[in-house]
Amino acid sequence: SAVISQKPSRDICQRGTSLTIQCQVDSQVTMMFWYRQQPGQSLTLIATANQGSEATYESGFVIDKFPISRPNLTFSTLTVSNMSPEDSSIYLCSVGDSNYGYTFGSGTRLTVV
C-alpha cells in the first residue's frame, strides 16, 4: 500500500491566520482525500482532490475556507483559511481504492488559539 507523508504533524495557530498542510505519496495515485477529525470524534470527508481539476467538496465544506491544490499525482495541499478555535482538529490525508484499501497519513493536529 502507498506510504503517505503529511506535514506539519502539529501546529498552534492564531485565529484569523491560515495554515497549509502538505500530503506527499510515494506512488502516483488518482484520487486523494482530505478528512477532518474533531476531538474525540469520527472522520468526516472534507473533499476529494482531483489532479488537473478542482476539488470536489462535501456538504458543509467550501473552497474559500478549505482551498485544495493537486499539482501532480503524488502531492496535494489543504489550506485551512481564516482560522477560528472551531477549526481545531486533526486533518488527515488519504489515498486508495477498494482493490488495495485506503491508507491514511499520520495527520496534522491543529490547535487554533
Added chain:
Amino acid sequence: GENVEQHPSTLSVQEGDSAVIKCTYSDSASNYFPWYKQELGKGPQLIIDIRSNVGEKKDQRIAVTLNKTAKHFSLHITETQPEDSAVYFCAALRARQLTFGSGTQLTVLP
C-alpha cells in the same frame, strides 16, 4: 447518502477474552467495508477489510463478518492483548467515498 452506525462506543475486556464491534450501514450499494485502528496521536491504520461478495474474512486474531441482507458487519478480535487497546472505526464505501462509524474505544485490561 450512506449512514454508518457503530456499537458499542466503549468496550472493556480482560486480556485473553474476545471483543466484538458491530456496524450497520444504510445504503445497499456500498460494496467495501474496512476496519481501522487508531492509536493515540496516530492516523487510522487499516487492519482488515471485506468486500460485498464475501461473507467472512480472517487474519490471525482478527476476523470480519458481513451480512449483506441485514446490512451489518462485525469485527471480532480473539485472544485480546493490551496492545489491542485503541479506537476502532468501521467504514462503508460507496461511489469511492468512505463513510465512517462513530468509533469504539477498546480497552484491554491486563
